[in-house]
Amino acid sequence: MLYRLLKQYLRPYTREIIIVVVLQTIGTIAALYLPSLNADIIDNGVIRGDTDYIIRIGSWMLLVSLVQAATTITAVYFGARTAMAFGRDVRSAIFHRVIEFSSREMARFGAPSLLTRNTNDVQQIQMLVLTTFTMLIAAPIMMVGGVFMALREDVGLAWLVAVTVLVLVVIIAFLVTRMLPGFRLMQRRLDTVNKVLREQITGIRVVRAFVREPIETERFGAANADLTNVSISVGRWMAAIFPAVMLVMNLSSVAVLWFGGLRVDAGAMQIGSLTAFLSYLLQILMAVMMATFMFMLLPRASVSADRIGEVLDTEPSVVPPIDGVTNLVRHGTLEFESVGFRYPGASHPVLSDLTFAAQPGQTTAVIGSTGAGKTTLVNLIPRLFDATDGRVLVDGVDVREIDPDTLWSKIGLVPQKVYLFSGTVASNLRYGKPEATEEEMWEALEIAQARDFVEAMPEGLDAPISQGGTNVSGGQRQRLAIARALIRRPEIYLFDDSFSALDVATDARLRHALADVTTDATVIIVAQRVATIIEADQIVVLENGGIVGLGTHAELVATCRPYAEIVDSQMAVEAS
Numbered sequence: 011m012l013y014r015l016l017k018q019y020l021r022p023y024t025r026e027i028i029i030v031v032v033l034q035t036i037g038t039i040a041a042l043y044l045p046s047l048n049a050d051i052i053d054n055g056v057i058r059g060d061t062d063y064i065i066r067i068g069s070w071m072l073l074v075s076l077v078q079a080a081t082t083i084t085a086v087y088f089g090a091r092t093a094m095a096f097g098r099d100v101r102s103a104i105f106h107r108v109i110e111f112s113s114r115e116m117a118r119f120g121a122p123s124l125l126t127r128n129t130n131d132v133q134q135i136q137m138l139v140l141t142t143f144t145m146l147i148a149a150p151i152m153m154v155g156g157v158f159m160a161l162r163e164d165v166g167l168a169w170l171v172a173v174t175v176l177v178l179v180v181i182i183a184f185l186v187t188r189m190l191p192g193f194r195l196m197q198r199r200l201d202t203v204n205k206v207l208r209e210q211i212t213g214i215r216v217v218r219a220f221v222r223e224p225i226e227t228e229r230f231g232a233a234n235a236d237l238t239n240v241s242i243s244v245g246r247w248m249a250a251i252f253p254a255v256m257l258v259m260n261l262s263s264v265a266v267l268w269f270g271g272l273r274v275d276a277g278a279m280q281i282g283s284l285t286a287f288l289s290y291l292l293q294i295l296m297a298v299m300m301a302t303f304m305f306m307l308l309p310r311a312s313v314s315a316d317r318i319g320e321v322l323d324t325e326p327s328v329v330p331p332i333d334g335v336t337n338l339v340r341h342g343t344l345e346f347e348s349v350g351f352r353y354p355g356a357s358h359p360v361l362s363d364l365t366f367a368a369q370p371g372q373t374t375a376v377i378g379s380t381g382a383g384k385t386t387l388v389n390l391i392p393r394l395f396d397a398t399d400g401r402v403l404v405d406g407v408d409v410r411e412i413d414p415d416t417l418w419s420k421i422g423l424v425p426q427k428v429y430l431f432s433g434t435v436a437s438n439l440r441y442g443k444p445e446a447t448e449e450e451m452w453e454a455l456e457i458a459q460a461r462d463f464v465e466a467m468p469e470g471l472d473a474p475i476s477q478g479g480t481n482v483s484g485g486q487r488q489r490l491a492i493a494r495a496l497i498r499r500p501e502i503y504l505f506d507d508s509f510s511a512l513d514v515a516t517d518a519r520l521r522h523a524l525a526d527v528t529t530d531a532t533v534i535i536v537a538q539r540v541a542t543i544i545e546a547d548q549i550v551v552l553e554n555g556g557i558v559g560l561g562t563h564a565e566l567v568a569t570c571r572p573y574a575e576i577v578d579s580q581m582a583v584e585a586s
Contacts, residue, residue, distance in 0.1 A: 012308075012315035015135065019099045026092045030143050033085035038151040040078035042159055045289035047071045049163065052282030089143025097136035104128045104321055112328040113394050114353070119321065122204035127321055130200060131314035138304070138311040145300040152297040160290035163283045166273055167266065171291060174262040178298050181254045185247050190309040192244035197313050199237040206233045212478075251302055259295045266291055328396050334413030340405035342370035342420070342501035342532040344391065350399030351386055360386050361555045364400070366548075370501070373533040375543030377576065378552030384536045385426050387552070388506045391534070392421050404502070422495035424508040426536075428487045430479030435464055436471040438479075438490060442498040454497040457523045459516050460489035484511040492520070496527065503533045509542050517542060540580050549573070 020027065047067055055064035108116075108124055116124075153175075161168055210217060210226050217226050266288045273279040345367045352359040361383045368374040376384050389395050390402050393409050401408045409417055422442070430438050439451045446454075451471060455461040463486055467473035479487040488511045495503065503524075509517050521542065524533070537543045544563045551559030551566060551573045559570030566573040 011319035012135070012312045015100065015315050015318065016139070019096050019103070020092070020139070022099075023092045023095060026088050027143075030085050030089045030092070031147055033081040033088070034143075034147040035151055037078045037081035037085060038148045038155065040074050040081070042152065042155040042290075042293065043074055044071060044078075045286040045293075046159060046163075047074065048289070049280075049282035049286035052285060053280045054282075057281070085147075086144050090140060093136055093140035093143060096139050097132050100132050100135065100318065101128055104132070104318060107322055107324070110326045110328075111324070112326055112396070113389065114327050115324055118324075120205065122208050123201045124321065125208075126197075126201050126204050127314075127317050131197070131317050134307070134314040135311045135318070138307045141304060141307055146304050149297040149300040149304075152300075153294055156290045156294040156297065160287050160294070163287045163290065164270070164273070164279050166278060167270060167287055170262065170265055170269065171294060174258060174265075174291065175294065175298060178255065178258045178295065181258065182251065182298070182302055185251050185254070186306070186309065189244055189247045189306070190312075192240055192247070193310040194313045196237065196240045196244060197310075197317065199233070199240050203230075203233045203237050206230050248306060251306065252299075255295070255299045255302060259292065259299075262291055262295065263288060328393050330414050331411050334416065335407050335411050336413045336416045338405035338407060338412070338416065338420075342530070343403075343405050344368040344374075344502060344532050344534070345403040345406075346387075346400070347403065348400035349387075349390065349397045349402055351383075351390065351395060352398050359398075359555055361390075361397075362399075364557055366550055366557065366560055368532045368534060368548075370530055370532050372547040373528075373535060373543075373545070375546035375549045376534065376536045376552060377538070377540070377543060377549060377573070379572075379576075382552040383555040384552055385506055388423075388504050388534060388536055391502070391504060392418060392423055419498075420501045421504060422498055422500035422502070423504045424488070424491045424495050424506060426506040426508075428479070428484075428491040428508075430475050430482075430487055430490060432477040433475055434469070434472050435467075435475060435490065438475055439471075439494050439497055442494040442496070446497050450497055451493075454493040455489075457496055457520075457527055458489045458493035459512075459520045459523070460486065460493050485513075485516070488512060489520075499527075501531055503528060503531055505533070505535045505537075507536050507538060509535075510538060514541065521545070540577050 047070060051064055051067050051071075054060065055067060104124075104127060108128075111119075119127075157171060160171055206229060210230060217223060266284075270279060270284040270287060274281060274284055346364045349361060349364040350359050351361040364387065366374075376387060378384055386395065390397050391404070391409065393414070396410060401410075403409070404412060404417060404420065431441070436448075436451060439454065440446050442454075443450070448471060452461060455464055463482075464470060464473065475481065475490075479490070482490070488508055492505070492508060495505075509520065512520065517539075518541075535543055535546065540563075543549055546563070548561060549559070549563060549566055550557055551570055553572050559566045559573050561569065567577055568574075
């Protein structure tokens, strides 16, 4: 998967990669040439006392050094820019894939894991790319060139190079194989920490209300300790790499000086050649050490690539039609034809054989016990899920055949779990209609019974809203969400238990105001309170995913036992 990601997302930067390779090659060749020039100065200049020769060759060395520095700096610049662009493109690909996911795929991965994959996992691969461009490209050139230049200086010490490189490779391979399982486990433990932390931050009010701080602290501590233990285990192996490499480099230097000194004493080797050979051996080992960075990053990057690939390879269960219908003749009609829905692998369907119709100018209410499938029914209309059986028709066309933008433009949705985005009241309302004027926003707020508390805010429409709307009450969030749906004047209104946080008086005023603006629209209301839906034109009663009653309030009280039981239970509660 790592190779596939690199191939796919580095292909647009082929020109920059070629530039990096060329510059790194020139810089590495220059670095390999310098020890040979130094040996030449020692043997032919210093020993003979030829000052002019030293100055001439030294000037050439200075020029070569400048070329090496310039090419290396430029290569690092292009390499870093390409690596950052690669990370940007991968993050963008993950984001665009995630926004295509239906609720089913979102539930499968979970928000914490998706966040980790789009940040930490991408960063791991990005660091691998950066290291490759800045170090690894030069490493094989330096290794091969270093071996060639070292043998050119003295063949008699070639065995030292072979032994040293072999020992170093064996040590690094041993350490890397011990790190790989730890990296995989560390990413999973990081997911767990993110999951626990996100839950605790989101549910901090519940934690404090039930005095669960000690329990949640212990829970986070356990997840954090698990991650720490794995990190320490991996860190021990990582910490052993560089001391091992330095030990091999120091021992090899001592060996070169020892055996090289014997050859110099025997007249088989010159002093300049000995210093050059030592420099080349250190360059070879440095190349191996640079490759070590690659070996340190490769296992973790490979794990991260697999996790990213899992997201990118997941096909959304809700797929837009290729040639979606954009011209709908009718306006606001909604039909369910033998609709059923079942989660993959589930033994029982959530919904089964739902058949009813809702017409413009009508209010259709959906009621039932908890788990009856009310929210799932509503989610089928805007295609947050796709029905596994039957058809959901909007304006006489299957929603699976309608262009998504056309479908969503007809729908105003107020979800069960209201979510407001960080910004202002105005910016949240403009999610419903980007070009909305202040007059339109105030009108929507007034209908939603939200104008009073928005006017009470010092900034009015420019009042700040925190992420999730946590700086306003639950009832205020619901009313702002209702205003957000109202402002676009859709043909179909979907209110999924959107009045539960409102008091009875506010609920009554809101429903009365809604009646005046939804006379030509289809209204679907999911509710728990009978008082909210008592005036609905038709009420759909759900039980165990099926329709057990369909009619007006009066009809259902007389003919539908489950509905009558709901009415009786709520009346008993109100009487008490």
